[in-house]
Amino acid sequence: MAKDKTIKDACFGGNAVVGQSGGPTAAINATLAGVVRGCMAARQSGAVAKLYGMRNGIEGFMENRLVDLFEDFADEKRISLLEQTPAAYLGSCRKKLPDAAKDPAFYEKLMLLLKQHDIRYFFYIGGNDSMDTVAKLSAYAKKQQYDIRVIGIPKTVDNDLLGTDHTPGFGSAARYIATTLTEIVRDCAVYTVPAVTVVEIMGRDAGWLTASSAVGRIVTGEAPDYVYLPEVPFSMEKFFSDVRTELSRHPNVVIAVSEGIRNEAGEYICECTSAGTVDVFGHKQLSGTAKALEIAVREEFGCKVRSIELNLPQRCAAHLLSGQDMAESVRVGKAAVKAAVTGKTGVMMAFRRTGKKQYGCRIVAADVSKIANGIRYVPSDMIVPQGNNVTDGCCEYILPLIGKNPKIRFEKGLPVHISL
Amino acid sequence: MAKDKTIKDACFGGNAVVGQSGGPTAAINATLAGVVRGCMAARQSGAVAKLYGMRNGIEGFMENRLVDLFEDFADEKRISLLEQTPAAYLGSCRKKLPDAAKDPAFYEKLMLLLKQHDIRYFFYIGGNDSMDTVAKLSAYAKKQQYDIRVIGIPKTVDNDLLGTDHTPGFGSAARYIATTLTEIVRDCAVYTVPAVTVVEIMGRDAGWLTASSAVGRIVTGEAPDYVYLPEVPFSMEKFFSDVRTELSRHPNVVIAVSEGIRNEAGEYICECTSAGTVDVFGHKQLSGTAKALEIAVREEFGCKVRSIELNLPQRCAAHLLSGQDMAESVRVGKAAVKAAVTGKTGVMMAFRRTGKKQYGCRIVAADVSKIANGIRYVPSDMIVPQGNNVTDGCCEYILPLIGKNPKIRFEKGLPVHISL
Numbered sequence: 001m002a003k004d005k006t007i008k009d010a011c012f013g014g015n016a017v018v019g020q021s022g023g024p025t026a027a028i029n030a031t032l033a034g035v036v037r038g039c040m041a042a043r044q045s046g047a048v049a050k051l052y053g054m055r056n057g058i059e060g061f062m063e064n065r066l067v068d069l070f071e072d073f074a075d076e077k078r079i080s081l082l083e084q085t086p087a088a089y090l091g092s093c094r095k096k097l098p099d100a101a102k103d104p105a106f107y108e109k110l111m112l113l114l115k116q117h118d119i120r121y122f123f124y125i126g127g128n129d130s131m132d133t134v135a136k137l138s139a140y141a142k143k144q145q146y147d148i149r150v151i152g153i154p155k156t157v158d159n160d161l162l163g164t165d166h167t168p169g170f171g172s173a174a175r176y177i178a179t180t181l182t183e184i185v186r187d188c189a190v191y192t193v194p195a196v197t198v199v200e201i202m203g204r205d206a207g208w209l210t211a212s213s214a215v216g217r218i219v220t221g222e223a224p225d226y227v228y229l230p231e232v233p234f235s236m237e238k239f240f241s242d243v244r245t246e247l248s249r250h251p252n253v254v255i256a257v258s259e260g261i262r263n264e265a266g267e268y269i270c271e272c273t274s275a276g277t278v279d280v281f282g283h284k285q286l287s288g289t290a291k292a293l294e295i296a297v298r299e300e301f302g303c304k305v306r307s308i309e310l311n312l313p314q315r316c317a318a319h320l321l322s323g324q325d326m327a328e329s330v331r332v333g334k335a336a337v338k339a340a341v342t343g344k345t346g347v348m349m350a351f352r353r354t355g356k357k358q359y360g361c362r363i364v365a366a367d368v369s370k371i372a373n374g375i376r377y378v379p380s381d382m383i384v385p386q387g388n389n390v391t392d393g394c395c396e397y398i399l400p401l402i403g404k405n406p407k408i409r410f411e412k413g414l415p416v417h418i419s420l
Numbered sequence: 421m422a423k424d425k426t427i428k429d430a431c432f433g434g435n436a437v438v439g440q441s442g443g444p445t446a447a448i449n450a451t452l453a454g455v456v457r458g459c460m461a462a463r464q465s466g467a468v469a470k471l472y473g474m475r476n477g478i479e480g481f482m483e484n485r486l487v488d489l490f491e492d493f494a495d496e497k498r499i500s501l502l503e504q505t506p507a508a509y510l511g512s513c514r515k516k517l518p519d520a521a522k523d524p525a526f527y528e529k530l531m532l533l534l535k536q537h538d539i540r541y542f543f544y545i546g547g548n549d550s551m552d553t554v555a556k557l558s559a560y561a562k563k564q565q566y567d568i569r570v571i572g573i574p575k576t577v578d579n580d581l582l583g584t585d586h587t588p589g590f591g592s593a594a595r596y597i598a599t600t601l602t603e604i605v606r607d608c609a610v611y612t613v614p615a616v617t618v619v620e621i622m623g624r625d626a627g628w629l630t631a632s633s634a635v636g637r638i639v640t641g642e643a644p645d646y647v648y649l650p651e652v653p654f655s656m657e658k659f660f661s662d663v664r665t666e667l668s669r670h671p672n673v674v675i676a677v678s679e680g681i682r683n684e685a686g687e688y689i690c691e692c693t694s695a696g697t698v699d700v701f702g703h704k705q706l707s708g709t710a711k712a713l714e715i716a717v718r719e720e721f722g723c724k725v726r727s728i729e730l731n732l733p734q735r736c737a738a739h740l741l742s743g744q745d746m747a748e749s750v751r752v753g754k755a756a757v758k759a760a761v762t763g764k765t766g767v768m769m770a771f772r773r774t775g776k777k778q779y780g781c782r783i784v785a786a787d788v789s790k791i792a793n794g795i796r797y798v799p800s801d802m803i804v805p806q807g808n809n810v811t812d813g814c815c816e817y818i819l820p821l822i823g824k825n826p827k828i829r830f831e832k833g834l835p836v837h838i839s840l
Binding site: 020024056059085086087088091092093094175178179180182183184186187188189190191192197215216219220222306308309311312313315316317318319320322323324399402403404405410411412413414415416417 | 440444476479505506507508511512513514595598599600602603604606607608609610611612617635636639640642726728729731732733735736737738739740742743744819822823824825830831832833834835836837
């Protein structure tokens with residue numbers, strides 16, 4: 001392997017490392033597959049020598065827990081299976097890097113490990129905290145004049161990263177949510193007895209996932225009657241009025257609600273309602289937001305009420321991977337390698353939507369320091385004026401990301417995954 | 421249409437009616453499609469003149485709410501879509517017929533309606549209560565010397581009907597549960613912090629659905645660590661001991677539990693633990709079984725705990741229909757029509773498993789009076805001696821029912837359903 005390191009390209013022929021961080025998604029391993037494929041191509045050209053995987057993100061890297069991914073993925077079939085495997089193949093962590101000024105020892109150890117393994121390409125797949133890691137590490141290395149390309153690759157079901165049209169992982173979660181809601185709406189329609197069903201969807205701050213529950217409206221016509229996002233202050237009186245109106249129209253009311261809805265005072269609904277219950281020992285037990293609304297609706301209307309928390313399957317239901325999301329997740333991984341090899345650092349790969357009528361996206365490298373630690377909310381022009389649903393325009397933004405039905409390999413009816 | 425009614429075959433050329441009753445499943449509409457197809461064939465031979473669908477089961481029939489299904493399904497494409505539509509196309513009800521001696525007026529009205537529409541074939545798709553309806557109606561009609569063939573067609577995700585190897589609807593629910601558990605197990609494995617995840621699965625009395633969470637074990641190796649069924653009295657001490665053992669082996673413990681687990685005294689765990697909470701008004705609020713165990717584990721171990729209730733999607737996630745279940749659900753609908761035309765009444769169509777190595781099933785007509793109001797439990801030889809999991813033999817019983825991945829039609833990433 002040629003290691004022709006010049007000042008112009010000090011990284012050429014060095015090693016790469018990749019890690020996964022933050023909450024799992026159904027598509028984060030597709031991005032890992034993209035990085036593996038990208039680095040394999042870069043190995044051909046001599047730019048990359050070895051590709052390490054760090055176990056449990058930066059936490060495992062600091063403990064020198066590395067695996068050789070070229071060896072691990074020598075068999076092409078394994079890379080294909082990786083693309084349809086949910087969660088995080090390398091494991092994950094929730095560590096935010098300290099400030100360099102406050103904990104220099106941490107960074108000294110980190111630099112030592114990078115040098116020890118001659119790591120010149122650092123790929124970090126994750127959300128907000130992970131982009132903070134990318135920003136901090138790239139800044140520190142620059143100061144130390146250590147040549148390394150540090151690239152952030154977005155992933156989060158929440159779709160709340162700044163500087164990108166959307167985030168890989170969101171499309172599959174959105175497909176799961178939209179599909180499940182069409183099925184729940186149908187299930188709830190079979191009886192004639194008045195009933196309210198409240199479905200709680202992930203999203204503490206941004207309502208993108210909850211918004212995706214409405215997408216069926218512009219495809220199959222099946223969608224919740226009301227959709228409440230954290231972007232709109234939640235009023236229990238207004239909510240009761242919505243439910244009353246809808247119950248007067250038909251017996252089966254279905255409501256989608258973000259876990260993160262808050263009242264005017266900014267208090268989470270799950271914390272400030274009667275559903276903040278105490279157990280027999282007097283310990284306060286927080287129930288979910290949907291459960292809180294279930295109890296509130298039962299007390300107000302006395303009708304049948306059910307709450308459903310979609311919970312973890314939202315982020316790990318890889319059997320419902322969006323074909324679009326899966327393809328883009330692989331693509332962004334490859335693009336990250338290309339960006340690194342051509343000299344980019346301190347950037348996050350980002351999507352720019354092209355074309356108005358036909359969906360398309362190009363991938364660019366965006367300054368990560370402008371992305372980390374911000375939140376991209378559902379804009380107010382995607383929410384109806386009454387604040388109790390999203391607009392058709394919002395559904396049209398989400399729809400292409402849900403994409404087509406990809407080919408998933410099943411064995412005896414169950415999806416096939418791979419493990420380290 | 422020839423109406424050659426002889427004493428030998430008084431029903432020949434009469435009309436048919438079909439209804440759906442009880443909880444929805446992902447496959448109950450496939451059975452309706454089977455009845456429609458079967459009756460269309462019987463129309464060709466002159467045996468059946470018209471096929472009515474009763475809205476909301478027997479409740480709608482008593483209100484004369486009928487639809488003409490030959491007209492509704494004149495387009496073959498609609499029958500195919502019906503097969504992949506979850507819930508109950510005709511709507512459902514939860515009505516149990518009164519005793520004829522206690523409420524003769526009800527039966528007189530029922531007979532009047534049957535005669536008014538010249539109904540000679542009565543197909544009722546449902547679970548236990550529906551089979552009770554079939555038993556009562558067929559007995560009453562016999563007494564009244566009204567020639568009619570009353571046929572029960574099993575459907576229940578619970579798989580707890582007597583006299584049949586399994587019930588249509590179970591295989592798809594089992595596929596959803598087994599798939600979701602493989603994904604949850606994978607999701608939970610990404611972090612290194614000790615954590616317990618408790619997944620609650622439907623089943624008040626019989627543990628078949630919860631048992632199906634274990635099936636991944638013999639296919640992909642991904643399955644919960646422990647599985648608790650209502651068939652085994654639940655001991656909190658034994659449960660804590662299981663969790664302790666498992667946490668000492670690996671950090672991410674996943675537990676599947678039936679909603680219906682009870683202690684030695686027969687009390688539901690969700691009612692007798694500290695999770696039976698009171699709200700600020702002092703009203704008792706019952707949380708789910710998994711939530712109760714979540715609170716108990718947190719109090720005992722102080723570690724990270726999460727509870728997940730799989731909830732409605734278990735019975736309506738038609739995007740994960742089992743190919744085997746779908747095909748058998750259609751087949752049993754057709755078989756019911758054949759049985760009716762050849763003179764059977766007061767029967768439920770039942771499955772008999774054939775062959776030991778290669779899965780197969782034949783469909784027979786079983787005396788419904790021996791089926792209604794009983795429960796088929798998971799037998800003790802399918803549960804491990806420790807009572808905290810199912811045997812491989814149990815998984816092997818369930819596996820063929822999960823079957824293959826059928827062709828489901830999606831539009832823009834979302835499954836396509838049809839409505840009345």
